[in-house]
Amino acid sequence: MKTLKLSNDELQGWLASWQQKHAIYAPQLGTDASKPQFHDWALLDGDEMPQLPTGVVKNSIKRFYLPQPQTMGTFSIDKRQADAFIIKETLPDSAKKQILLGARPCDARAILLKNQILASDPYFQAAREKNIVVGVTCSDQAPTCFCHKTGASPLAFIGMDIALSQTDEGWLAEIITPRGEELAGNGAEASEAKIAELKEKRDAIKQCSPAHGFKEQPMQEMYDAPLWQGLSDRCISCGTCTFLCPTCTCFDIQDETSGNTGRRIRIWDSCMTALFTAHTSGHNPRGTKLSRVRQRFMHKLKYYPDDYGPLYCVGCGRCVRDCPTNIDIREVIEDLQS
Amino acid sequence: MSIQSEINPYLPYPVIIDDIIVESEDGNLKTFKFVFENKADEEKWQHVAGQFAMLSIAGQGEIPIGIASSPSEKGYLLFTVNRAGKVTTALHQMKIGDRMGIRGPMGNGFPIDTELKGKNIVIISGGFAFTTLRATLLYMLANRSDYGNITVIYGSRTPGMLLYRDELAEWAKRDDLDIHITVDAEAEGWNGLVGFVPTIAADVAPPADNAAALICGPPIMIKFTMPPLEKIGWNDDQVYLSLENRMKCGVGHCLHCNVGPTLVCKDGPVFTRSQVKDLPLEY
Numbered sequence: 001m002k003t004l005k006l007s008n009d010e011l012q013g014w015l016a017s018w019q020q021k022h023a024i025y026a027p028q029l030g031t032d033a034s035k036p037q038f039h040d041w042a043l044l045d046g047d048e049m050p051q052l053p054t055g056v057v058k059n060s061i062k063r064f065y066l067p068q069p070q071t072m073g074t075f076s077i078d079k080r081q082a083d084a085f086i087i088k089e090t091l092p093d094s095a096k097k098q099i100l101l102g103a104r105p106c107d108a109r110a111i112l113l114k115n116q117i118l119a120s121d122p123y124f125q126a127a128r129e130k131n132i133v134v135g136v137t138c139s140d141q142a143p144t145c146f147c148h149k150t151g152a153s154p155l156a157f158i159g160m161d162i163a164l165s166q167t168d169e170g171w172l173a174e175i176i177t178p179r180g181e182e183l184a185g186n187g188a189e190a191s192e193a194k195i196a197e198l199k200e201k202r203d204a205i206k207q208c209s210p211a212h213g214f215k216e217q218p219m220q221e222m223y224d225a226p227l228w229q230g231l232s233d234r235c236i237s238c239g240t241c242t243f244l245c246p247t248c249t250c251f252d253i254q255d256e257t258s259g260n261t262g263r264r265i266r267i268w269d270s271c272m273t274a275l276f277t278a279h280t281s282g283h284n285p286r287g288t289k290l291s292r293v294r295q296r297f298m299h300k301l302k303y304y305p306d307d308y309g310p311l312y313c314v315g316c317g318r319c320v321r322d323c324p325t326n327i328d329i330r331e332v333i334e335d336l337q338s
Numbered sequence: 339m340s341i342q343s344e345i346n347p348y349l350p351y352p353v354i355i356d357d358i359i360v361e362s363e364d365g366n367l368k369t370f371k372f373v374f375e376n377k378a379d380e381e382k383w384q385h386v387a388g389q390f391a392m393l394s395i396a397g398q399g400e401i402p403i404g405i406a407s408s409p410s411e412k413g414y415l416l417f418t419v420n421r422a423g424k425v426t427t428a429l430h431q432m433k434i435g436d437r438m439g440i441r442g443p444m445g446n447g448f449p450i451d452t453e454l455k456g457k458n459i460v461i462i463s464g465g466f467a468f469t470t471l472r473a474t475l476l477y478m479l480a481n482r483s484d485y486g487n488i489t490v491i492y493g494s495r496t497p498g499m500l501l502y503r504d505e506l507a508e509w510a511k512r513d514d515l516d517i518h519i520t521v522d523a524e525a526e527g528w529n530g531l532v533g534f535v536p537t538i539a540a541d542v543a544p545p546a547d548n549a550a551a552l553i554c555g556p557p558i559m560i561k562f563t564m565p566p567l568e569k570i571g572w573n574d575d576q577v578y579l580s581l582e583n584r585m586k587c588g589v590g591h592c593l594h595c596n597v598g599p600t601l602v603c604k605d606g607p608v609f610t611r612s613q614v615k616d617l618p619l620e621y
Contacts, residue, residue, distance in 0.1 A: 072348050075396040085396040085437045086352050121591050122346045219598060223618055250593045253348075253586045257397045264348075264396070269592070276594060277584050277620075280423035285583060285597070285620040295596075295620075303599040 004187035007170040014185040016047035026050040026101040027057040055142025060246030065127040069265035078260035094129030103135045106314040108159030110246035135160035144317030232290040234325040239270035241319035350394040350439025351379040363498025369418045387474040391442025398428040406469040408476035444588040458486035464555030493520040493535040540566035574612035
């Protein structure tokens with residue numbers, strides 16, 4: 001892996017050259033003063049490095065991998081057409097690359113965790129081809145950040161093509177993948193001392209064991225734990241946690257028609273809603289709020305780790321920050337551990 | 339620019355409705371016979387009895403339905419569909435010659451070529467859950483020497499609600515098959531058995547030695563069928579059930595159908611009763 005040392009001007013030079021060829025998305029402060037002001041992902045106009053707030057921005061990068069909506073195919077419902085009712089595939093154009101600039105380590109890692117579930121999903125795979133992740137590691141953590149408790153690190157570069165780390169004099173750019181290599185501009189190699197300094201910082205971050213020992217805990221014991229009742233009493237089933245979560249992948253598939261044409265789309269769905277599991281007969285396997293609240297946490301803390309190893313939570317803290325009833329997954333983890 | 343992926347599990351094979359059979363007296367159950375539009379798709383299609391597929395109507399949506407035809411029936415696929423929601427209602431309004439799509443086959447199916455081989459088999463079913471068991475039975479009859487005694491216990495509310503009535507009559511004539519058809523209550527013109535499936539099962543269920551039971555039906559039927567079986571020595575590893583849950587993708591991506599750590603679409607829909615007992619009650 002190559003590590004380059006860049007001044008602010010040099011990084012701006014890279015951005016300017018990327019702008020010529022690619023769309024760049026980066027977190028930016030909303031410009032509409034009549035709306036609540038927060039940082040979120042938007043197309044980058046200028047060639048200046050955007051100012052990133054401490055911690056994560058409103059949304060994760062999942063919208064670039066699971067677009068809202070994803071058009072899966074198009075069709076005609078005009079019986080006179082020879083191809084009526086045949087669904088024609090509409091994959092994202094993976095040749096046309098776009099850059100996700102300023103993705104945090106938690107968000108970049110979430111895409112890799114999702115990939116375990118969506119390895120055979122052609123739309124997600126095309127999106128992975130399309131998106132080049134130029135991440136920015138976190139020198140500081142926000143109060144809601146807890147990636148270091150999920151087996152990750154605020155300074156990690158896993159899931160990124162290029163990882164930028166801020167230093168006193170500018171930036172260290174770690175070129176991680178061949179795609180990153182292709183994208184990277186010129187720059188002086190960083191000194192041994194600078195590289196050692198970054199490594200030292202990384203080593204200093206205490207990492208918890210990735211699955212928190214939940215793998216060893218019997219499923220039924222966690223399932224029957226008393227805490228679900230109190231949590232579900234508070235939950236208002238709004239689904240904010242699932243939509244903001246960078247790892248949540250659940251989707252619904254719907255057909256839309258207009259006149260004689262239509263498209264099959266997939267949209268984000270939430271296990272917090274009763275309809276998620278409702279059978280047409282009226283039977284609902286998760287008809288109670290308790291069962292739905294439990295499902296979300298059990299999937300993240302038990303079912304996924306049992307299948308793939310790590311927790312299905314990257315510690316971004318968005319659900320903690322934006323839950324209207326202050327449900328905190330960090331407390332859930334602690335409660336289940338004790 | 340359009341790109342074609344090599345394998346896209348979301349693209350249905352185009353099929354044509356070749357025949358529609360109204361199965362039940364209330365008209366709510368119809369069997370649809372589909373033929374593939376493209377020979378290449380037909381050749382690619384390989385299913386196992388007990389698997390399901392997504393029936394796909396562009397503009398309406400998709401539904402997971404058990405495959406009612408046996409792998410030994412070539413050149414077409416059968417699905418028996420209860421009219422219940424949006425897509426099934428649209429399907430019931432379609433006509434012979436109409437085009438739609440099928441995605442699949444999906445799920446594991448019954449272990450018909452492995453664990454079930456050489457065993458005495460009892461098929462127990464109630465109502466319109468008989469569909470994938472029809473596929474299973476036909477497959478076993480087509481490979482009759484691979485299995486021991488075959489017993490079928492099948493019941494419905496009324497004679498007019500029984501599926502595949504012509505075939506039931508044919509099967510009753512066979513001497514390599516022990517078949518018991520029952521209805522819930524006496525009915526005019528009905529000379530067969532009367533009584534609920536569990537009652538009949540208690541009378542005619544074969545011994546548990548070297549045997550397997552495939553049970554599909556309403557939960558209440560399964561619940562009351564188990565005690566008489568257990569009484570004569572059956573255990574949960576010998577009993578195969580098929581679960582259904584709401585699902586959207588059928589290939590393990592959308593995560594709608596999970597029962598605890600298990601996905602009905604990928605890990606199921608067929609489970610042994612012992613496997614089911616280890617799962618949370620979310621089905």
